[in-house]
Amino acid sequence: xxxxxxxxxPPKMAARHVNVFYGDKQAIRDVSIEIDxxxxxxxxxxxxxxxxxxxxxxxxxxxTVAGARVEGDITLDGENIYDPSMxxxxxxxxxxxxxxxxxxxxxxxxxxxxxxxxxxGLANSKADLDVIVESALRRAGLWDEVKDRLKDxxxxxxxxxQQRLCIGRAIAVEPEVIxxxxxxxxxxxxxxxxxxxLIHELRGRYAIAIVTxxxxxxxRVSQRTAFFHLGTLVEYGVTSEIFTNxxxxxxxDYITGRYG
Amino acid sequence: MPEHxxxxxxxxxxxxxxxxxEMGGRVETALEDAMAALVEHDNxxxxxxxxxxxxxxxxxxxVEKLVVQIIALRAPMANDLRDVIAALKIVGVVERIGDYAxxxxxxxxxxxxxxxxxxxxxxxxxxxxxGEMVGDALNAFAARDAALAEAVVARDHVVDSFYNGIxxxxxxxxxxxxxxxSECAHLLFIAKNIERIGDHATNMAEMVYxxxxxDYLPERGRDxxxxx
Amino acid sequence: MTxxxxxxxxxxxxPTDWKGQAMQRRIAARYRAERRFRxxxxxxxxxxxxxxxxxxxxxxxxxxxxxxxxxIAVKFDFPRAPMVVDPAMLEGGNADQVLAGANLPVVTAxxxxxxxxxxxxxxxxxxxxxxxxxxxxxxxxxxxREAVLSLPAxxxxxxxxxxxxxxxxxxxxxxxxxxxxxxxxxxxxFLTASDATDPTQVGIWGAFKGxxxxxxxxLLLSFPVGVLAALYLEEYAPxxxxxxxxxxxxxxxxxxxxxxxxxxxxAVFLNMMHLPRSAPLVGGLTMALMTMPVIVIAGRxxxxxxxxxxxxxxxxxxxxxxxxxxxHVLPLALPGIMTGTIIGMARALGETAPLLMIGMRAFIAxxxxxxxxxxxxxxxxxxxxxxxxxxxxxxxxxxxxxVLLLFLLGMNSIAIYLRNKFEKRW
Numbered sequence: 085x086x087x088x089x090x091x092x093x094p095p096k097m098a099a100r101h102v103n104v105f106y107g108d109k110q111a112i113r114d115v116s117i118e119i120d121x122x123x124x125x126x127x128x129x130x131x132x133x134x135x136x137x138x139x140x141x142x143x144x145x146x147x148t149v150a151g152a153r154v155e156g157d158i159t160l161d162g163e164n165i166y167d168p169s170m171x172x173x174x175x176x177x178x179x180x181x182x183x184x185x186x187x188x189x190x191x192x193x194x195x196x197x198x199x200x201x202x203x204x205g206l207a208n209s210k211a212d213l214d215v216i217v218e219s220a221l222r223r224a225g226l227w228d229e230v231k232d233r234l235k236d237x238x239x240x241x242x243x244x245x246q247q248r249l250c251i252g253r254a255i256a257v258e259p260e261v262i263x264x265x266x267x268x269x270x271x272x273x274x275x276x277x278x279x280x281x282l283i284h285e286l287r288g289r290y291a292i293a294i295v296t297x298x299x300x301x302x303x304r305v306s307q308r309t310a311f312f313h314l315g316t317l318v319e320y321g322v323t324s325e326i327f328t329n330x331x332x333x334x335x336x337d338y339i340t341g342r343y344g
Numbered sequence: 345m346p347e348h349x350x351x352x353x354x355x356x357x358x359x360x361x362x363x364x365x366e367m368g369g370r371v372e373t374a375l376e377d378a379m380a381a382l383v384e385h386d387n388x389x390x391x392x393x394x395x396x397x398x399x400x401x402x403x404x405x406x407v408e409k410l411v412v413q414i415i416a417l418r419a420p421m422a423n424d425l426r427d428v429i430a431a432l433k434i435v436g437v438v439e440r441i442g443d444y445a446x447x448x449x450x451x452x453x454x455x456x457x458x459x460x461x462x463x464x465x466x467x468x469x470x471x472x473x474x475g476e477m478v479g480d481a482l483n484a485f486a487a488r489d490a491a492l493a494e495a496v497v498a499r500d501h502v503v504d505s506f507y508n509g510i511x512x513x514x515x516x517x518x519x520x521x522x523x524x525x526s527e528c529a530h531l532l533f534i535a536k537n538i539e540r541i542g543d544h545a546t547n548m549a550e551m552v553y554x555x556x557x558x559d560y561l562p563e564r565g566r567d568x569x570x571x572x
Numbered sequence: 573m574t575x576x577x578x579x580x581x582x583x584x585x586x587p588t589d590w591k592g593q594a595m596q597r598r599i600a601a602r603y604r605a606e607r608r609f610r611x612x613x614x615x616x617x618x619x620x621x622x623x624x625x626x627x628x629x630x631x632x633x634x635x636x637x638x639x640x641x642x643x644i645a646v647k648f649d650f651p652r653a654p655m656v657v658d659p660a661m662l663e664g665g666n667a668d669q670v671l672a673g674a675n676l677p678v679v680t681a682x683x684x685x686x687x688x689x690x691x692x693x694x695x696x697x698x699x700x701x702x703x704x705x706x707x708x709x710x711x712x713x714x715x716x717r718e719a720v721l722s723l724p725a726x727x728x729x730x731x732x733x734x735x736x737x738x739x740x741x742x743x744x745x746x747x748x749x750x751x752x753x754x755x756x757x758x759x760x761x762f763l764t765a766s767d768a769t770d771p772t773q774v775g776i777w778g779a780f781k782g783x784x785x786x787x788x789x790x791l792l793l794s795f796p797v798g799v800l801a802a803l804y805l806e807e808y809a810p811x812x813x814x815x816x817x818x819x820x821x822x823x824x825x826x827x828x829x830x831x832x833x834x835x836x837x838x839a840v841f842l843n844m845m846h847l848p849r850s851a852p853l854v855g856g857l858t859m860a861l862m863t864m865p866v867i868v869i870a871g872r873x874x875x876x877x878x879x880x881x882x883x884x885x886x887x888x889x890x891x892x893x894x895x896x897x898x899x900h901v902l903p904l905a906l907p908g909i910m911t912g913t914i915i916g917m918a919r920a921l922g923e924t925a926p927l928l929m930i931g932m933r934a935f936i937a938x939x940x941x942x943x944x945x946x947x948x949x950x951x952x953x954x955x956x957x958x959x960x961x962x963x964x965x966x967x968x969x970x971x972x973x974x975v976l977l978l979f980l981l982g983m984n985s986i987a988i989y990l991r992n993k994f995e996k997r998w
Contacts, residue, residue, distance in 0.1 A: 339422050340424045341349050
């Protein structure tokens with residue numbers, strides 16, 4: 085397999101020779117990768133391999149960690165996101181994030197979705213906002229379940245619903261890229277399946293990167309898979325290839341359950 | 345190759361390999377016995393071969409069950425997945441080879457104690473090559489030996505040329521001596537069966553090669569001039 | 573193959589005898605220990621409840637009577653009294669001035685003598701004429717006729733009515749009672765008046781209002797400053813030696829004895845800044861210094877307790893750090909901050925020592941009109957009254973304590989209400 089990802093248009097997001105340090109410790113070594121609209125990319129690897137760290141450098145969530153330092157280029161539509169002229173707040177709106185633990189705000193369902201559009205001034209009127217909230221909830225596959233109780237607290241929903249609410253909250257600000265950090269690790273299989281189906285539906289409209297510990301999940305939802313180990317990108321390729329015929333022994337040992 | 349973190353997975357894979365190896369051993373024996381029965385006109389031995397085939401079928405069923413179980417419970421990935429799938433396909437082929445051996449054995453009584461026909465002497469040699477191919481393909485599977493599998497594939501043409509030679513010889517025989525037509529027809533079918541066994545061994549070797557490396561063998565010229 | 577165990581004892585272990593006698597004894601001992609522990613806990617709860625009950629009972633027993641007073645009915649014959657008051661002049665705002673010049677104390681004493689016999693004027697409070705004045709002011713028409721007014725009894729009689737007086741007073745009280753002159757009524761002036769020298773005339777309102785104003789100043793100053801300091805330290809300040817030092821200093825500040833804050837207030841606010849002495853403003857400033865560390869510590873803990881996932885969530889959809897703090901962190905931390913605030917405020921409310929230092933122990937006979945007027949506060953008032961020689965102050969002290977406790981209770985109730993209102997569950 086020698087398939088190179090060479091799309092005609094420039095990639096939505098591209099990382100080139102990225103190194104990440106926490107103080108003296110190097111967490112990511114020379115990682116280059118591309119994220120684009122036409123495929124979901126899954127980051128897999130053992131705990132502490134740097135996949136979450138890498139994901140969080142893509143929307144500069146690591147900025148909040150003291151002592152974190154990033155080298156190399158990460159571009160969004162060709163713009164370097166670590167450039168001083170890049171506004172972090174706006175970047176995080178353009179590159180949305182869904183976290184491991186469903187973390188809805190302790191506010192109403194409506195306010196959870198409306199919060200992002202409100203702070204970014206995306207709605208001119210209450211009617212506008214209503215439309216945004218409904219469409220976000222619909223795209224998150226949650227509308228039918230919550231349309232009669234938008235005033236209820238978001239924390240009163242089930243875990244799976246909460247996670248879909250969080251996805252809805254992320255897409256309400258119309259991001260260009262959505263990063264998901266183990267979005268299903270706290271959910272039961274049915275809720276997981278719903279999220280995976282949702283990811284499938286969102287593909288194409290948004291560039292999606294997902295970190296997962298569940299290799300079956302990576303195999304199910306992604307078209308590209310990147311295997312990280314000890315901070316390096318060991319292998320990156322088409323998902324079906326990675327899971328049937330990995331090039332690298334480390335990848336093979338990890339996905340067949342022979343790791344360590 | 346390191347062991348799986350889950351030991352029971354390794355045990356199941358090993359059991360799968362064991363079953364495939366056992367099946368291969370039985371089939372090789374069946375082929376040898378069928379050929380011996382043919383050469384020696386030993387009808388009893390031929391009958392034994394036919395009855396033993398039942399055990400091969402049972403083994404195939406057992407392997408299929410185990411494969412389904414492993415896929416369902418262990419969700420194998422990468423080389424494990426390829427191994428398991430190869431095992432499933434190989435036992436199907438091996439069962440088929442068993443059927444050919446049975447078919448050869450079934451023809452032994454019908455040939456009767458006729459005077460020896462010259463091409464008959466070629467058949468055991470051809471069968472030996474085909475049998476070795478089967479054995480090597482199975483050994484390659486057991487050892488994940490891609491080189492051995494490749495060698496098996498390369499030997500297919502030997503069986504094919506044996507077949508072509510026998511085919512022409514038998515054709516000449518039949519033209520010259522029409523009384524031998526029924527006998528020669530049987531022998532022709534036997535030769536054809538052995539040729540098929542060689543083809544199946546080649547297929548097996550290709551599966552083993554894929555299972556071991558994840559890549560397909562470069563496509564060979566399929567039309568190796570088999571005159572059927 | 574499993575290697576043989578390194579230690580022979582590992583293989584020679586006897587199966588545990590779960591039913592054996594030793595095991596049964598161990599189990600019994602375990603249960604005994606548990607019962608013992610429960611009993612000790614219960615006992616300590618009962619002990620503290622007992623102390624609390626004792627405090628409440630003794631305070632209520634002593635203090636409740638402080639809210640009532642003994643009154644003596646005295647008949648006034650205003651038309652014949654030696655006073656000249658033009659009823660027309662009583663209209664308008666200067667009735668008090670007019671009546672002040674009307675010789676009312678003499679009129680009152682004469683009426684008392686007439687109604688209660690010779691020496692009657694000693695039985696009623698020396699300030700009883702104030703009651704007469706108020707009666708006239710409220711209804712000038714009584715000047716045209718005879719009227720019976722209930723006047724406060726003197727401290728001696730009041731005490732005698734509560735069976736604590738001298739033998740002489742008790743006898744006088746018995747006589748009055750026979751004459752059907754005495755009655756008991758709610759002591760309204762106690763709730764509306766300020767400090768006085770006569771225990772029958774004292775009121776708690778001045779000190780109450782002083783406390784209220786002081787607390788207001790304290791709250792307005794310490795809450796915003798404390799919360800902002802806590803927010804900055806938790807959300808913005810880098811973790812380094814300086815912030816560690818600030819943290820240690822704040823923790824130590826919370827433990828500094830309050831008298832030292834009083835000295836600080838004296839030195840800084842009075843001597844350096846020349847703020848008015850005895851004023852709730854200075855008291856509130858001093859108390860704010862004392863309360864702030866408590867709020868900062870409680871606030872930091874409450875902010876720390878806000879799950880980081882909420883911060884991540886807000887940052888992840890592009891909220892700026894300030895938006896994260898004010899939209900998410902602060903609302904979630906507020907109940908905890910308020911709990912800390914109320915603890916600090918309660919401590920400040922009960923504090924006496926620093927206020928003594930800045931002069932809030934003065935005798936103030938009128939309630940403060942603003943934060944710069946001289947005032948005293950409830951605990952200081954209690955302290956002052958408990959120091960008085962006159963026996964009539966004993967029950968007033970207890971009554972003041974009851975008022976203080978009620979103040980505290982009211983403050984805590986508001987805090988609990990607010991906390992429940994803002995508390996969010998997730």
